[in-house]
Amino acid sequence: MSISRVTLAALTLVGCSERVVDLMEMKQQGADMTSTHLASCGSASGLEIHAAEAEAALSVTWNDGEVAPGGYRVRWGRATGEYEGTQTIACGRPGCEAVLGGLIDDTDYYVVVDALDGAGEVARTSCELVVTPHVVAFEADAAIAEPTSKPQDFPALVVGVEGAPLFVAWEEGDGGYLARSDDRGDTWAAPVALGSGADTRPALGLREAATIDGASIPAALFVAYAEAGSIVVLEGASPSSPAEPLALGSPTTLGVGAAPAVAALADAVHVVYERDGQIFAASRVGDAGFGAEVRVDTGEGEATGAAIAVDPSTLAIHVAYQARRPDGDYDVYLNTSTDRGGTFGAQEVRVDDDLTDADQTDVSIAVDDRSRQVHALWKDGRSGGVYLSRSFDGAASWEPGLDLAVGLGGDPVTPRAALDHGRNAYVIFLEGSRPIFSRANASGIFDPPIAPSAAAGATGIKADHPTVAVDSIGTIYAAWSEGRGAKGGVIHFARTP
Helix, strand or coil: CCCCCECCCECCCCCCCCCEHHHHHHHHHHHCCCCCCEEEEECCCCEEEEEEEECCEEEEEEEECCCCCCCEEEEEECECCECCEEEEECCCCCEEEEEECCCCCCCCEEEEEEEECCCCCEEEECCCEEECCCCCCCCCCEECCCCCCCCEEEEEEEECCCCCCEEEEEEECCEEEEEEECCCCCCCCCCEEECCCCCCCCEEEEECCEEECCEEECCEEEEEEEECCEEEEEEEECCCCCCCCCEECCCEEEEECEEEEEEEECCEEEEEEEECCEEEEEEEECCCCCCCCEECCCCCCCEEEEEEEECCCCCCEEEEEEEECCCCCEEEEEEEECCCCCCCCCCCEECCCCCCCCCEEEEEEEECCCCCCEEEEEEECCCCEEEEEEECCCCCCCCCCEECCCCCCCCCEEEEEEECCCCCEEEEEEECCEEEEEEEECCEECCCCECCCCCECECCEEEEEEEEEECCCCCEEEEEEEEEHHHCEEEEEEECC
């Protein structure tokens, strides 16, 4: 649901269907890969299907080149071409999903999706996926950097499309730091200092290498943070080995503000931030510098907590945030720029559908780069839970919110999410003093909640501000601040195998 901040704001989005040819080819190669986490395939039938493997379950999603008038049928079994299980989905759009439960862990299943005609007969059939439900678990967590006398907090996490490079930034005392891993988090290069001053709240955006109109666009990392009350942006190129330091360019200072979020796509980088209860955005497109900041929210009252995502097909910029409007409580709103950050809409859009006085906060957002669905996820005071909503028309209107019931009975705090290329939301949040992770799609939760930290939640050990990311083959990455008594916070990291 900043569903990196690919987060769903944490989500780093890459690709442009018409212009970024090399990048889309790379992503297609990623979509065709299989692993123990996320399998995908496409076929001449026009059906592209994905399956995320979970404990005794599979999340099957698909994109179709056309809408099947009779809906879709998912079939699965334990031998190729032999499908004892079926599930029919009434779905009037090209991108749909199903959760297959009651499966046997560590057993191969063969899955196909049929597009049905108006009479309910099979008109087209997808390729066959071979997938294996299994228990998902994080490897042992560890600190990214040595603890100091200053607490480390507010980690930001971003990962390359195939798991490298991997970056984590955080606030530490009166400044910020950035660490890089080229082996999916097994080892980390020495942290690089970012600015000075309190409340840096760094945010990250990673641009994959691309070719636009015959010109090569190199991979780049963008770091945004607050310094001396203003938003600062750095651009860096990842070195070829961990022994080489990360080369960050000269800082660019934007407007006065705090709590930035950043999205990098193709030849542009977009930064959003808050100031005096309003949301602002500044964009850099091509070789030009950053343009003047633009007001994003349009209502009266306080707006904070901005998250950003870019549609790789249209290059539309979606910014979501929590805002107090005349009804007095926090609700989730969104506004969109269709001219690459030059202007935003004259009227913001309400995302949540709450009619009570409950607060909706901590929004994440992402765009699925195949179906163009926009996903938003937030903490919702109606149930004390985490809600998910989707838009199928470029964020102009939204489905009713779905309570994911992701917790273990407590009150989820500061949820963040990432979106995989099968439109599954990877959700992390705090329950009490420990981080909890689970996965969901519009059919609901399909992974039992698990704790990526081995220690947080025990006496005297408290976690804070978790964040999550996922790569193209479904490896899950998590980071959080973990306080141990008087030592203050230390940034911890864990991933799935």
